[in-house]
Amino acid sequence: MKYLLKPLALATATAIGLAGAAQAQDQIRIGVSYPTPTHAWAAGMNWHAEQAEERLEALHPNIDLILINSPDPASQASALEDLVSIHQIDALVILPFESEPLTDPVIQVRDTGALITVVDRGLSQPGIEDIYVAGNNPELGRVSAEYMMTRLGEGDNIVILRGIPTTIDNERFDAFMETIEGSGINVLDSEFANWNRDDGFEVMQDFLSRFPDIDAVWAQDDDIAIGVVAALEQAGRDGDGMFVVGGAGMKETIRGIMEGNELVPIDVLYPPAMIATAMDVTVAAFTSNGPVAGRYILGATLITQENAADFYFPDSPF
Amino acid sequence: MTELSTPASKPNRGFFLDLKAAGPFVALTILVIIGYLLNPAFLSEGNLTNLLTRSAFIGVIAVGATFVITAGGIDLSVGSMAAVISGVMIIVMNSALETFGGGLTTVLIGCGCSIILGLGAGLINGLLTTKGKIEAFIVTLGTMGIFRSLVTYFADGGTLSLDFAIRGTYRPVYYGSVFGLPVPVWVFIFVAICGWLLMNRTAFGRYCTAIGSNESVAKYSAIKVERIKTLTYVIQGFCVSLATIVYVPRLGSASASTGVLWELEAIAAVIIGGTVLKGGYGRIGGTIIGALILTTIGNILNFTDLISNYLNGTMQGLIIIVAVWLQRGEWGRRKPPTP
Numbered sequence: 073m074k075y076l077l078k079p080l081a082l083a084t085a086t087a088i089g090l091a092g093a094a095q096a097q098d099q100i101r102i103g104v105s106y107p108t109p110t111h112a113w114a115a116g117m118n119w120h121a122e123q124a125e126e127r128l129e130a131l132h133p134n135i136d137l138i139l140i141n142s143p144d145p146a147s148q149a150s151a152l153e154d155l156v157s158i159h160q161i162d163a164l165v166i167l168p169f170e171s172e173p174l175t176d177p178v179i180q181v182r183d184t185g186a187l188i189t190v191v192d193r194g195l196s197q198p199g200i201e202d203i204y205v206a207g208n209n210p211e212l213g214r215v216s217a218e219y220m221m222t223r224l225g226e227g228d229n230i231v232i233l234r235g236i237p238t239t240i241d242n243e244r245f246d247a248f249m250e251t252i253e254g255s256g257i258n259v260l261d262s263e264f265a266n267w268n269r270d271d272g273f274e275v276m277q278d279f280l281s282r283f284p285d286i287d288a289v290w291a292q293d294d295d296i297a298i299g300v301v302a303a304l305e306q307a308g309r310d311g312d313g314m315f316v317v318g319g320a321g322m323k324e325t326i327r328g329i330m331e332g333n334e335l336v337p338i339d340v341l342y343p344p345a346m347i348a349t350a351m352d353v354t355v356a357a358f359t360s361n362g363p364v365a366g367r368y369i370l371g372a373t374l375i376t377q378e379n380a381a382d383f384y385f386p387d388s389p390f
Numbered sequence: 391m392t393e394l395s396t397p398a399s400k401p402n403r404g405f406f407l408d409l410k411a412a413g414p415f416v417a418l419t420i421l422v423i424i425g426y427l428l429n430p431a432f433l434s435e436g437n438l439t440n441l442l443t444r445s446a447f448i449g450v451i452a453v454g455a456t457f458v459i460t461a462g463g464i465d466l467s468v469g470s471m472a473a474v475i476s477g478v479m480i481i482v483m484n485s486a487l488e489t490f491g492g493g494l495t496t497v498l499i500g501c502g503c504s505i506i507l508g509l510g511a512g513l514i515n516g517l518l519t520t521k522g523k524i525e526a527f528i529v530t531l532g533t534m535g536i537f538r539s540l541v542t543y544f545a546d547g548g549t550l551s552l553d554f555a556i557r558g559t560y561r562p563v564y565y566g567s568v569f570g571l572p573v574p575v576w577v578f579i580f581v582a583i584c585g586w587l588l589m590n591r592t593a594f595g596r597y598c599t600a601i602g603s604n605e606s607v608a609k610y611s612a613i614k615v616e617r618i619k620t621l622t623y624v625i626q627g628f629c630v631s632l633a634t635i636v637y638v639p640r641l642g643s644a645s646a647s648t649g650v651l652w653e654l655e656a657i658a659a660v661i662i663g664g665t666v667l668k669g670g671y672g673r674i675g676g677t678i679i680g681a682l683i684l685t686t687i688g689n690i691l692n693f694t695d696l697i698s699n700y701l702n703g704t705m706q707g708l709i710i711i712v713a714v715w716l717q718r719g720e721w722g723r724r725k726p727p728t729p
Contacts, residue, residue: 110646115547237700261695264702269549269641270648274444278692281437282429295549302641306565307436324551389548 103155116344116390213247226256272299294322413717449681454629460672469652470537476644492555512627516620552642602669
């Protein structure tokens, strides 16, 4: 994409001629670096980043967004060097692969005077970035728990399928447990399902064999929830007010919510589109007359049938 | 160790030898008893059916792996191969939907495509190893990466989903039952019997063992080493395609995370079952038990909260090592080996 755009930009600059030369000086280059999409959520992020690039460049002719994805932390660090040396970026939007190995490379970029926006995964030292945009993991756990509490009461049983043992998962889980404390809802057990459909299916099958009375499932993630639903249907235990709460905002799940699916009636947002938010805010740093530096923690919005349409992107891969 | 590498001669079958061969079975029995003690629901009909059905994927793939490993090879690409075949199957069936509708024809086209791809992928692995003279480890490490990235590419980084119009027709292949046993279990049984016959009752099986024991000797004994070795990879590919055919209707989707680490599970099942990793000795029966053991471990861990979730991997590792020790260790030997 960017290879196509660059000659185009060059051609335009030549066409404009001498007057254009002055304008090219004012061109603001913003590098956007994130991991290569290898799973659905990241693919969604990639899609939203490309959409935002198209939209922002059309809106602001003097803004040039350069999207680069990298398959591992080391390549991401090299990509940052390239962004500085080849593109001489004025700002960097980065979703770091891992916090530790990328902290230093980002400091190097900042030292060139570029504005830094960090997305989702924080760096391991505070105060490096000017702008921070992230989803809210504890909030995701809390919102899910609050929804559970509206439908369940004293003595009702739930099971929990967790993700991969990571900080993200712990934050979600701990906030969930804290919120339902004292509500009388029984957590029968929790097992890791690795944010994966197959594991969700197998873990749920085992929960169903083990516990004859389950009233609801917190699957925490839309992929896991798909496996859970298949297991419930197989065991014929998908009726009687049973419901599953996932998370993230997968388009298939959201379409189901719009259509009034009773088994998965809601979803809790952890949007891959947060990269677009970060790009918007970063561009605003150059175009707006208001201050933009700061921390933007996106809400873990409860998606219900009423507002589902706002979060439905049929063309996104996620 | 010595009698394991030359078991073909089978000297007077002593009781101790039998006990050793029964090692995997003993381990499985112990696991089942532990499972029952932890939670009686472990032996409920529903759970046993789940267990057997789940074992079918790894089990069928592991039967193929038994041939590859017995002939001295290794195939690391099976997990990725399963993923890419699932992905292509889904794409093909979704596009056949317009022409042929959501009926049997479309599903058969998908299955046919799966078998062709499986045989083809196996043939590529085999030819690169034999004609290309590249170590099997490197060839299949390469194809592992290729297959995995292909499925990511086809899925655009996301997930490929089977059209709901086809799911109704295809669904019984995973969820249906014949004579009280789920279809995948029948496939597993069928593959196991064919595999056993092929390994123990045909010249092909003996050739595999001979090649795995000593390739040069096999070559000078007029065995067509390259052809036999290539065939083992083709059998492996065929087994992967069968596993994929029963896997796809389960969730109707394929993504980059499909079949991750299946290759290691299949190899582990083979080794737990008593086949020697460096080749020369293969036991299909043991492989079946090995696959059951692996699935049972995961199942039991889901059935208890005695052990921290973070330690699941530790338990799996310990049980695998103990299971192999039961069969390889010196514990069954009471008298010194006679010369």
